[in-house]
Amino acid sequence: MSARISLGSAGAIAWLVLIYLFVLGPAAVVIIGSFNTATSFPSDFEGFTFGWYAQLGEHPEFLDALFVSIQIGAIAAFVGSVIGIPVALALARYDFRFKGMITAFIMAPLILPQIVLGMAMLQLLTALQLPATFLGLALIHAVFVMPYVVRAMLSCLTGLSPSVSEAAASLGANAWQRFLLITLPITRAGIMAGFIFAFIMSFINLPLSLFLTTPTSTTLPIRMFAYMESQIDPFIAAVGSLTVIAVIAGSFFIEKILKVRLLA
Amino acid sequence: MNWLEFRNVSKQFSGHLAVDDASFSAQEGEIICLVGPSGCGKTTALRMIAGFETPTSGEIWLGGHEVSTLPAHKRNIGITFQNYALFPHMTVAANVGFGLRMRKFGREESRAKVAAALAMVRLDGLDARYPSQLSGGQQQRVALARAIVIEPVMLLLDEPLSNLDAMLREEMRVEIKEIQSRLKITTVFVTHDQEEALTISDRIAVMQAGQVVQEGTPVEVFERPQHSFVASFIGQSNLLRGVAAAEVDGHVGMRTHSGIDLHGRPIKPIEPGTPALAVIRHSRVRVEKPDSPDSDGSDKAGPNVFSGRVELINYLGDSVQYVCSLGDAERIIATVAIANAADIALAAGDDVRISWPAGDCLVVADASMPDQDDD
Known part of the structure; x- marks a missing residue:
């Protein structure tokens, strides 16, 4: 790092601070508000208290919901990984016809309005005469989080030369052994990052759940x-x-401990 | 019997013929170099021998068996890659032992073989390191140990020296050759460096645009190129383009586009009037002061004796390179070995007599000469 900060980089830092404020400001307001003794939110800061956190014990329905979210997030992340990992491997390793189109299709849930996705899933379940269930909700979450798995995995695989797997083949490893002994261990960080990221995206999701929620x-x-x-x-x-x-801790773990760039 | 037979193999990638009806072969224990500019198809040929690509047509025979479509993991071939391709999550010992693990060797036997292989590449004591803790040269040695420890039927080396610095390259080249001849393992060595190919191989297959344009011993390829591309690619040569003229006492005449008449040795009969290429190695060109006495008594006014001027001098340590102008348009480079300091007798701007023996001037048909290294 340069010892002297030029006018230009001072401007850049100011700009960065502004962006951080813009992005994280609302979260800061919420966090500060959660310690406020006032009975409404948002309001002026009247005094400091942990009381609102203590109230969590009086709202078992929130703990139940937390438990549901964790379960759905885990199932969605698992199913998304099982589908997304082979997809990422195929996209990273092979060139095939319509690759661009297929990639766009796989990544579509990222840009499709979630409200549309939720509605579509509800209609699909209705058409199949399946009731909106816990599992249905988990699966629609899986569809939604799968692209995040693919993306985390791809960012890991681009650094992995295909010749590493070829070297294993030349030494006698069949496709399955190559996957288990070479590709999987090397991309472990990407797989964990993808799983956690997928879990987070499911955990904080509202629009998809709106359509398919049941008691x-x-x-x-x-x-x-x-x-x-x-x-x-x-x-x-x-x-x-x-x-x-919780979400910040998860992201920190991915970026700093697993060293996988989520949004690069 | 040929241990490796690459028979009329073609490989078509979507819309692009990477290897075009190429054939070459190697005897058991030989080291053959596939040499050519980048994009000539040499790596694709290697990858087909390894089993990473399947030929579109043609056959690959190895030790008397056809292997064209056999999966890579069943071929028992050792390969090293240009980027080494070590397993980053395994120690050196585990990398080298991987092939033995796949072959279900016992722990003790495996350990002994790994130790022997590491000793052979002079890496003893580094077993517990990870690839990221090794230098490029050390990684290359691990890759080599990993490839030979399985006692493969064939060793494939893809540009094994190109990522090493000059000093290490020389050392590694000698070592590869030593290990190869000690193990008597048939080896295909892919390189774009013709000098590397000449020094290390028993046979050379020169490739251009997917085809093997000449295959032979280094001496054959160097001294008797059969193709204008080979003549220009192998060795450091002056290339003069022009039109063939009539034969004069065993030599073919040629007039360059710049109007210089010269005599040369034709590789194949060449029709007068057809486009021709004269190839004169830098080391075979003689440059002298115009008034210097003839050392070998050859005719000063004979063929292939010209007046020129030294334009530039490149001092190379063991030799000196004179870049001379000849006539209005031609440039001739002469490389002169330096035995003592007195050998550097010329200076830039000197008028000189430039000559070369007709026997050292190859004249070949100039068949659609592409630019060398055009990609």
Whole structure:
């Protein structure tokens, strides 16, 4: 790092700070609000309290929802990984016809409005005469998070030369052994990152869940949304703060410990 | 019997013929070089021998068996890659032992073989390191040990020296040759460096645009190129383009486009009036002061004696290179070995007599000469 900060880089830093404020400011407001003794949110800061966090014990439905979200996130991330990892391997290693089109199709859930995706899934389940269930919700989440798995995996695979796998082949490893002994261990960080990222994307998702939620499959964001429809007090800020911290911790783990770039 | 037979093999990638009806062969224990500019198809040929690509047509025979469509993991071929392709998550010992593990060798036997292979590439004591902790040269040695420890029927080396610096390259080249001849393992060595090919191989297959344009011993390829591309690619040569003229006492005449008449040795009979290429190695050109006495008594006014001027001098240590102008348009480079300092007798701007023996001037039909190294 340069010892002297030029005018240009000072400007760049100011710009960066501005962007961070813009992006993280709302989260900061929520976190500060969650410690406020005032009974409404948002409001002026009246005093410091942990009381709203303590209230979590009086709202078992939030703990239930948290548990549902964790389960759905885990299933979605697992199913998304099982589908997404081979997809990423194929995209990274082979050239085939319509590769661009197929890639766009696989990545579509990233850009498709989630409300449309949720609606489409609801119609599909209805057409198949399947009830909206916990599993249905988990599967639609899996479809949505799969591209994140593919992306985390691809960022890992681009650094892996195909000749590494070829070297293993020349030494007598068949396709299955190459996958298990070479590709999988080398891309372990990418797989873990993809899983965690997928879990987070499912964990914080509201629009998809809106269509398919049932009393037994109410996720945390749905529960929060429902709570806020009737009242807004710092309790919801406390719940929100916890999710924000959990998500930031997960992202930090991926970027710093696993060293996989999520959004590059 | 030929241990390796590459018979009329073609490989078509979508819309592009990477290897075009190429044939070459190697006897058991030989080292054959596939040499050519990048994009000539030599690596694709190697990859087909390894089993990473399947020929579109033609056959590959190895030790008396056809292997054209046999999967790579069943061929028992050792290969090293240009980027080494070590397993980054395994130690040196585990890298070298991987092939033995696939062959279900016992722990003790495997350990002994790995130790022997590492000793052979002079890497003893580094077993516990990871590839990222090794230098490029060390990684190359690990890759070589990993390839030979399985006692393969054939060794393939893809540009094994190109990522090493000059000093190491020389050392590694000698070592590869030593290991190869000690193990008597039939080896295909792919390189774009003709000098490397000449020094290391028993046979050379020169490739251009997917075809093997000449195959033979290094001496054959160097001294008797059968093709204008080979003549220009192998060895450091002056190339003069022109039109063939009539034969004069065993030599073919040629007039360059710049109007210089010279005599040369035809590789194949060449029709007068057809486009021709004269190839004169830098080392065979003689440059002297115009008034210097003839050392060998040859006719000063004879063929292939010209007046020119030294334009530039490149001092290369063991030799000196004179870049001379000849006539209005031609440039001739002469490389003169330096035995002592007095050998550097010329200076830039000197008028000189430039000559070369007609026997050292190859005249070949100038068949659609592409630019050398056009990619």
